[in-house]
Amino acid sequence: MHRTMLYAAIAALLTLPSAPLLAAPAPHTPELDDVIVTATRTAVTVDESLAPVNVITRADIERLQARSLIDLMRGLPGVSIANNGGPGKATSLFLRGTESDHVLVLIDGIKIGSATAGNVAFQDLPVEQIERIEIVRGPRSSLYGSEAIGGVIQIFTRRGREAGVTPYFSATVGSHNTREATAGVNLNGEQGWLAANLAHADTDSFNSCRGKPSPGGAGCFTYEPDDDPYRNSSASLRGGWRFSDAADIEANVLRAEGRNAYDGSFVNESLYREQVVGGKVHLLLSDSVNFNLIAGSSQDYSDNFSNGVFVSKFDTQRDNYTAQADIGLAKDQLLSVGADYVNDDVDSTTAFAESSRDNTGLFVQYQGKAGRHDFQASVRNDDNEQFGSHTTGGLAWGFAFSDSLRLVANYGTAFKAPTFNELYFPGYGNANLQPESSRSIEIGLRGDGAGGRWDVHLFDTRIDDLIAYDAAIFAPGNVDEARIKGVEASYAVDLAGWALNSSLTLLNPKNVSSGFNDGNVLPRRARQTGRIDLDRRFGDFGVGATVEAAGKRYDDLGNNTRLGGYATLDLRADYAFSPDWLIQGRVSNVADHDYETAAFYNQAGRTYSLTLRYQPKR
Structure with a gap:
């Protein structure tokens, strides 16, 4: 009955009479550095967003000389990362102290991730294929459904903005016999555009695990x-065509595949493939109604070997369909209504009791302004084939004390559906599991003036029915609860020609279940993380440094295995020896510190890289 009413509401809203549309996105809204779409599923500026957001641009990726997504995101507000031994090895990202599968990840609007394991292979997504990243912190299930407890990360594949034909390429060599190359071209005309890119990375790497021989x-x-060693070959294609000011289409594909060797007792090598294919149709139905239709599919494939002998495969596919209408009700009043459909399929040598399930989500969001006040309210109902109906909501409010000082407050509920492994893995899964659920509250203050740009956010998240191993049934169970309190702060300023960007996160991620682990720190989360990026140009020369630091963490629920804190220093420099050519050099972990983010798994010591880039300037 509730679904019928929601469908009827959407149909009624789509037939509303036209009204001036000032808050809705215009056709072909430019992807400027200060415009984001992930926080509200509509185009707003970073300053307008009531949610805390970080944006990483293509210029940032090249300035930082980042070699991986880990390089880009480590130390950012709310972000803690655990890596199992270097390039290409399993990487977990914890956003605001929540679980590694409590962050929803999109590529060009398409949901990605493994349906069996429940997480995203960040280590296999090459930065040379990325144009932009938007990181939204805090619950977003009321807009996106399952998984968005800690937040949402959206990755946009490469595309250029220069008119005409623009080719580019880069080549990198570095420590551990690392070789990387990229080549691509951007074509932009009056009505259409196309971006094509190829990339390859190969490294001998180092010993991923410092295990000891038996006994x-x-x-x-x-x-x-x-x-x-680790190898990654990738290709992306992204293009669009504008038929008129009221209609345009876009399509995209990203594929990354390769080989990864690691240390393990059952398997120690994998052939993997990550692929995303999607398309979008945008229609301006009237002066007050925008309509978007998105369809796509993501694949996470892995063939696993032990010393060259095939052992298993885990192939999952997610098919995504979205319809969304943004309706201008009056000046500075926007209503968004939409529906999402996701179907997960598993193809594996392991016999799962169930190998597919679907989820239909319906959502409504209101955004409005009244004087110095900003409002946002959203509600969503998800009908999951396995778990039935689940409703989440969100409320946000902002108040501008002045043009340079703003207060924001957020409250939201969220949920996470169990993975196929947790439900059905033979000899381990528990088909009676229920979704994990959360409620979060936060308050923040932002300032932007002559003294720089800064923000501070305090948040408190409670998670119920956390899934953990239950010794009473020898299987996963909804046995844990957690409370995560934290403070996030960032500060950016241009001072005497130097660009400073800094962030700090103080986290208290506690297990509050009754039992042996009550009061313990949730595993692999550092309670203190911070980062400072400092850059300056001297004509054709550029120099920069990054300091990243993290406090101690524990590797297990019982807090018996302690991992010490660490700090690393990276130095970089570049020289533009012509308008189109740039040579870059970087030294990472200058002091050659030994540290671990997951017990027994090594991290890189001091490493070097040298990059040559060609990109015509217009």
Whole structure:
């Protein structure tokens, strides 16, 4: 009955008479550095957003000389990362202290991730294919459904803005016999545009795990003291055509595949493939109604081997369909209504009791302004084939004390559906699991003036029915609860020619379940993280440094394995020896510190890289 009423409401809203549309996105809204679409599913500026957001642009990626998504996101507000031993190895991203599968990830509007494991292979998404990243912190299930407890990360593949034909390429060499190359071209005309890009990365890397031989072995339950190489080849294609001011289409594809060697007792090598294909139709139905239709599919494929012998495969596919209408009700009043459909399929050598399920989500969002006040309210109902109906909501308010000082407050509920592994993995899964759920509240203050741009956010998140191993049933159960309190702060300023960007996160991620783990810190989250980026140009020369630091963390629920804190310093420089050519050099972990973000898994010591880039300037 509730679904019928929601469908009827959407149909009624789509037939509303036209009204001036000032808050809705215009056709072909430019993807400027200060415009985001992930926080509200509509185009707003970073200053207008009531949610805390970080934006990483293509210029940032090249300035920082980042070699991976880990490089880009480590130390940002609310972000803590655990990596299992170097390039290409399993990487977990914890957003605001929530679980690694409590962040929803999109590529060009298409939901990605493994349906079996429940997380995203960040390590296999090459930065040379990325144009822009938007990181939204805080619950967003009321807009996106399952998984968005800690927040949402949206990655946009490369495209250029220069008119005409613009080719580019880069080549990198570095430590551990690292070789990388990229080549692409952007074409932009009056009505259409196309961006094509190829990239390849290959490294011998280093020994991923410092395990010890048996007897008395520890760590990865194996002893393989050899280098663990990684290879990644990728291609992306993104294009669009504008038929008129009222109609345009866009299509995109990203594919990354390769080989990864690691240390493990059951498997120690994988052939993987990550692929996303999508398309979007945009229609301006009237002066007050925008309509978007998005369809796409994401794949997460892995064939696993032990010393060259095939062991297993885990192939998952997610088909995505979205319809959304943005309706201007009056000046500075916008109503968005929409529906999402996602179907997950599993194809594996492991026999799962169920191999597919679907989810239909319906959502409504209101955004409005009244004087110095800004408002946002959203509600969503998800009908999951396995778990039935689940409703989430969000409320946000902003108040501008002045043009340069603003107060924001947010409240939201969210949920996470169990993965196929948790439900059906033979000998382990529990088909009676229920979704994890959360409620979060936060308050923030932002300032922007002659003294720089800054913000501070305080938040408190409670998560119920956390899934953990239940010894009473020898299977996963909804047995844990958590409370995560934290403070996030950032500050950016241009001072005497130097550009400073800094962030700090103080986190208290506690297990509050009754039992042995009550009061313990949730595993692999650092309670303190921070980052400083400092850059300056001297004509054709550029120099920069990044300091990233993290406090101690524990590797297990029982807090028996402690990992020490660390700090690393990266230095970089570049020289534009012509308007179109740039040479870059970087030294990472200058002091050659030994540290771990997951117990027994090594991180890179001091490494070097040298890059040559060509990109015509217009």
